[in-house]
Amino acid sequence: MNLKERNMNVNINAVSDSEVGLAGTNQESSSLTETLFGADTLSIRQRVEASRSTFLNSTDATDDMPIENIRDKFMALDIPSQGSNVDAYLDKLDQDVLPHCSHLASPRYMGHMTSPIPSFLPEIGRLVQTLNQNVVKMETSRSLTFLERQVIGMLHREIFRFDHEFYQSHLQSISEALGIFTSGGTLANIGALWTAWRRAQDRHPAQMQQSVGTLNKPVIIGSELLHYSFDKGAHLLGAHLHKVPVNDRFQIDLDALREAIEQFRQAGQPIICIVAIAGTTDYGSVDDLRAICELAHDVEAHVHVDAAWGGGLILSERNRSLLDGIELADTVTIDGHKQLMLPLGCGLLFFRDPTFSQATVHHAPYAVRATSYDQGRFTLEGSRPVNALYLHAALHIIGKQGYDDLYTESLGRARYMAQAIDARAEFELIAPPSMNILAYRYIPQAYRGKPLDEQDNNHISQFNIALQKAQRQKGDSFVSRTFRPIKRYQNQSLALLRAVLLNPLTKHDDIDFLLNDQIQIARSLEAAG
Amino acid sequence: MNLKERNMNVNINAVSDSEVGLAGTNQESSSLTETLFGADTLSIRQRVEASRSTFLNSTDATDDMPIENIRDKFMALDIPSQGSNVDAYLDKLDQDVLPHCSHLASPRYMGHMTSPIPSFLPEIGRLVQTLNQNVVKMETSRSLTFLERQVIGMLHREIFRFDHEFYQSHLQSISEALGIFTSGGTLANIGALWTAWRRAQDRHPAQMQQSVGTLNKPVIIGSELLHYSFDKGAHLLGAHLHKVPVNDRFQIDLDALREAIEQFRQAGQPIICIVAIAGTTDYGSVDDLRAICELAHDVEAHVHVDAAWGGGLILSERNRSLLDGIELADTVTIDGHKQLMLPLGCGLLFFRDPTFSQATVHHAPYAVRATSYDQGRFTLEGSRPVNALYLHAALHIIGKQGYDDLYTESLGRARYMAQAIDARAEFELIAPPSMNILAYRYIPQAYRGKPLDEQDNNHISQFNIALQKAQRQKGDSFVSRTFRPIKRYQNQSLALLRAVLLNPLTKHDDIDFLLNDQIQIARSLEAAG
Known part of the structure; x- marks a missing residue:
């Protein structure tokens, strides 16, 4: 008998069990079980798809609601006594939660080590969660334990390049491991x-x-x-x-x-x-x-x-x-979950x-x-x-050539941005990309083309912090910021704008848009004094 | 311009970028990007659905392939140069991986702290992975940071029951937290x-x-x-x-x-x-x-x-x-991910x-x-x-009353199993359930109804280990085992069978099936000497 047949046999007050007869326990399972485990999820899938599309189709880096107003939506503490249906719950998410998350998939979000993940991965995710295998022990994972070890071995070989015999004897060894998966x-x-x-x-x-x-x-x-x-x-x-x-x-x-x-x-x-x-x-x-x-x-x-x-x-x-x-x-x-573009947790x-x-x-x-x-x-x-299954799927579906293409494009994008920064008098490139991250800062008009002393740099840092915050609040594009000592300024700590060029959907146009957006915001800030 | 429009503009050799012109980088993005990020996932979803059903419709606790044979399927180390399509990849999973995982959702799998998770959760999972918000910082999560803190506060109040003012001042406080989410x-x-x-x-x-x-x-x-x-x-x-x-x-x-x-x-x-x-x-x-x-x-x-x-x-x-x-x-x-029945990682x-x-x-x-x-x-x-979103969804969709029903049924199931063990001369109940876990052991015919000395107990432990392994290999039902000192036997360490009665789909029939399955296997072992 399979799960579906089982569930068809469940009635609201199910089988009364005279053998046990303790108060409150003489019921094997309730109608709730049917709702939770027996329902076809097609309608939920379609509903979730709509929410996903709204998110994926946004080019804004964030919405522009002030953070305190978002916070105030999340103050209620009552856990409902009666559960709601899934549609009603998703309506609530659509209304209060999803519009106010970070649009990490936006091609104009270049602020952190994130990108949209390839679209097959959330589908693999449904499988990961349905199987819900626990890799801590064989008895709760079996083949997936070997798969995890295999995929760790694949990357181990790319890093260390030992010979065939080495991997034959260590890959699936009981007493040792070539590596481990962690939450991050x-x-x-x-x-x-x-x-x-x-x-x-x-x-x-x-x-x-x-x-x-x-x-x-x-x-x-x-x-x-x-x-x-x-x-x-x-x-x-x-x-x-x-x-x-x-x-x-x-x-x-x-x-x-x-x-x-x-x-x-x-x-x-x-x-x-x-x-x-x-x-x-x-x-x-x-x-x-x-x-x-x-x-x-x-x-x-x-x-x-x-x-x-x-x-x-x-x-x-x-x-x-x-x-x-x-x-x-x-x-x-x-x-x-960084450059390999898997979901978080890998x-x-x-x-x-x-x-x-x-x-x-x-x-x-x-x-x-x-x-x-x-x-x-x-x-x-x-x-x-x-989570090894995400890596396994990505290595097989993207392939080495695919990753090579994605990285080469990504590094090219960072070089493009470095040149675009250099070409604009408004910016100073502080850290040219050795990979696909770079750091720079905006130089307000009054400080351009002259030697900068410690006080100047402090003013410029304050300005860049204000610029990053204003850009973040406006929400059309996004970079992050850091604060680090910089050698060319006698190790003075400077606030820097930090761009991460990982998103394969980011085009040169988006980079130009972001820099021009910053110039425009900076000018308003300068004008406001 | 949204993602889909963007992708329609991508051609195989995309926009040539004369501004950069470095070898190998003069391409903004390749056809691969379109495949990975632009594809409608409907066909993948349907394909994954088939794999999920096969898993969910199984009542076997595991397949019966010897573990070494499964292991030998996971020895290859080559990462393909060219990626394969998703369908071909899923075919491979269906063939080599899914038949050999643990059927944790089976109503006859009563061995570990697992259950099938409610069917709406893998759908919420698709959303979690699409958004891929990173709760480490506001700039990569925004509303979801507040939602995580809110849902932690909901359970905090159930545990500690402080007053309204306490939660108003601490729930969304910048400088402190009522709790944290961890990977486990x-x-x-x-x-x-x-x-x-x-x-x-x-x-x-x-x-x-x-x-x-x-x-x-x-x-x-x-x-x-x-x-x-x-x-x-x-x-x-x-x-x-x-x-x-x-x-x-x-x-x-x-x-x-x-x-x-x-x-x-x-x-x-x-x-x-x-x-x-x-x-x-x-x-x-x-x-x-x-x-x-x-x-x-x-x-x-x-x-x-x-x-x-x-x-x-x-x-x-x-x-x-x-x-x-x-x-x-x-x-x-x-x-x-234990009694709240969320996916692993909560x-x-x-x-x-x-x-x-x-x-x-x-x-x-x-x-x-x-x-x-x-x-x-x-x-x-x-x-x-x-992962807070799984908890948030479950609290709202299952509700407190729903969890109360599920737990009450689960505890009743454990009491039923304890009585069923007690009612069978073949078993000794070692730890009656104080919740929904219990421990017992099989007593081979030769040892029944007489005082047991240390050597007898060692023989019985060996027998129970063999029984648990044989049952696991047969794969029709499953309990785990542990090895602990037991007071009633002068703190001698005994091998014990351990049943976890969490799965809401487990019926009394399944419990009887499991115990009878064990008796049958044990008799064969006894007969074989």
């Missing part, structure tokens, strides 16, 4: 630090014992542009996070890194991890991965490459040289040496057993959806 | 420990300073049935996890807890957190929440209730008394006092700013999908 780059980075910490304890137990909890804590080193997930991870582990300045191309300064390493070694403070960044959040800049990995190996420190942003380029024949040296890393983070951590996966293993008696294929042993997280 | 209960529990650790550092800085990194590490106390997320969290933080035995109802032994507390206090070892469980993974048992919270308050320790499994019952008027005392906790974990951590949310705050300059509504400040994770 933050957990992948924290997983890397945790692994590094355990490896240091295994390799230098006495030194670690003397260091933990003292003022000479174990150290993690990376550039000042490290993602804040490393602050969180260092904080959790009780490590000291040491940040080294960057050079004028926003890469870690290698001399400063060498000095820092030497200093900590002389102080007897264990260096548990050195982090290289492949695609900084602010600028998309890529550290010298090869040099950093070699340095780390020299001092026997774990080396991690945070390629959350840049890692997807490993699939691009024309652009993978940007990641030169990544194959020397001990661990690598890639976010599938973080990945790769282990060059699969035995590293054993550093953080935990078991549980009711499942997640040592002698099984249970993946929960290797992850900080427990129950997890099989 | 593990991260919620780790978040609670992290908060407890920071609170201890704030309240007892000298004692913490003397303790961290020494043999007298800060302590976390809970019962021996603590979820293994606490092992992970203690390990990450460098805390000592102390496990106290349970009584014969599988609740923490309060005398043993008092003794442990006294012992650590005398040793000067700081107790940073006491954990109570509302729904153990093995048995569904609920600790005496009120007594534990009062004890913790007496010794100024943070008290956390892990209600990952049981927390959903807060919505059930008829059953919420099972959670009596939960309102005294400092922090509470609930998993939306963990929740609640703070009784919203200032606790500030203990672990982190910022970043490019976003996640202190003066914004950016939720990323409060979470260990970074980028996150708006």
Whole structure:
């Protein structure tokens, strides 16, 4: 008997069960069960499709309702006693929620590491959610556990390029993993630090014992542009996070890194991890991965490459040289929901040496057993959806050539924008794109064509913050902003406009529109004084 | 111009851009973009619907292909150069993947904390993925940030029941949070420990300073049935996890807890957190929440209730008394993807006092700013999908009365199964259901009706492990197993069969079928010797 037949047998007061007879429990299942599990979802699908189209057809980056007014729509706390029907619920979403979300799919939204996701993926999503497999253990996932391991192996090979025998023996090994799926780059980075910490304890137990909890804590080193997930991870582990300045191309300064390493070694403070960044959040800049990995190996420190942003380029024949040296890393983070254009929730951590996966293993008696294929042993997280299916689908449907095309176009778009900024006297390009992110600022008329002192720069920063906020509120186009020290201005911290050129639907016209929109808004601000 | 119009303007070799002219980048976007973002998904939807139906219409708990044979289907590592079309990809899934996943929706799958999810949720999922809002920051989520905070507030009020003024001032406050969404209960529990650790550092800085990194590490106390997320969290933080035995109802032994507390206090070892469980993974048992919270308050320790499994019952008027005392906790974990029947990825951590949310705050300059509504400040994770929408939809469409009905039926089903086990001489009921989980074992003929010594019990455990594996392989019905010390057998560890009665589609007939299936399999095993 299948689910549909079962449901046809359910009546409102269902089967009375004389065997149990406890008050309130003598009913096997109610009419609600039929509504929730038996209904054909065709009408819901069509209804949702209408909501989706409204969102996808918008070119505005946001609506222009003030944020406080949106907030005031979300103050009610009553959970309804009687449920409503799905149509009524979707009407409510259409009215109060969807008009006020961020239009991340708009070709004129160039502000964050987002893009519309390929249209087949939400359909794969329906399948992921219907199956609702839990990859924490074999008994709740079976084939999907192997699929997850397979797709991790596919990317592992693109990064590390070991030989056929290596993958034959490790890909589906019970006792170790080539990598893990995480809910995002933050957990992948924290997983890397945790692994590094355990490896240091295994390799230098006495030194670690003397260091933990003292003022000479174990150290993690990376550039000042490290993602804040490393602050969180260092904080959790009780490590000291040491940040080294960057050079004028926003890469870690290698001399400063060498000095820092030497200093900590002389102080007897264990260096548990050195982090290289492949695609900084602010600028998309890529550290010298090869040099950093070699340095780390020299001092026997774990080396991690945070390629959350840049890692997807490993699939691009024309652009993978940007990641030169990544194959020397001990661990690598890639976010599938960034350049691979998957839905949010697709973080990945790769282990060059699969035995590293054993550093953080935990078991549980009711499942997640040592002698099984249970993946929960290797992850900080427990129950997890099989988001690997999005990656699997995208690799098969887009293909390497497809990703190569998408990246090449995306990088071309960033170069176009850099030139368009340079060509306009109103702007100063601060960070030319080393990938598909760039930073710039608007220079108000009064400051153009003259040397800028600290006070000038502070005024200009205030102006750019106001400009970004006004543009965001107007809602026709969008870039984000950051605040960072800039070498050419004696390391003064400046407010910068930050553009991310990931969206494949963004055309040169949209870039011109955005820059002209900013000029227009800036002029109004200047005119208003 | 909307997306569809835009795409109609895209030709295979698109607009040539003489302004840029770099090799390989003089193309704004390719035909691929059209395929990926412009295609109407109706045909894909229909195709996916067929795959979904096959899965939903199965009553088998699993297929019967040996696991090694499934594994061998997932050894290929080549990422195709040219992408395939979606139909061909889905054909491949239908052939190699879907037949070999776990049929968690089957009414005869009673093994883990899973159920089919209500059919409107995968449709809401399409919307979640199309919007792809990132709740880490306002600029990528706007209204959905407020919606997430609202729905957290709704459950917070069900747990803690503060007054109207409390929620008016805290619900949408910039500087603090009533709770956070996480990828699952593990991260919620780790978040609670992290908060407890920071609170201890704030309240007892000298004692913490003397303790961290020494043999007298800060302590976390809970019962021996603590979820293994606490092992992970203690390990990450460098805390000592102390496990106290349970009584014969599988609740923490309060005398043993008092003794442990006294012992650590005398040793000067700081107790940073006491954990109570509302729904153990093995048995569904609920600790005496009120007594534990009062004890913790007496010794100024943070008290956390892990209600990952049981927390959903807060919505059930008829059953919420099972959670009596939960309102005294400092922090509470609930998993939306367990009893609330949401898709995986819906963990929740609640703070009784919203200032606790500030203990672990982190910022970043490019976003996640202190003066914004950016939720990323409060979470260990970074980028996150708006899974809050599943909870929001379920609360509105199912309603409190609906959840009350579903839980009452589910608890009734567990009592029915306990009686059905008791009524069969072949089984011994080890843990009667305090909620909707129970544990039992099969007693082979030769051991029935006589006192069992240690060796007998070891034989019986081996037999039950073999039985569970054979049943899993046969695939017609499914329970899981665990391995725990049992008081009535002088704390000998026994292999136990574990049934989870969450699926609303499971009928008494299915329960009888499962028990009879086990008896039949067991007899074959006995006959085979």
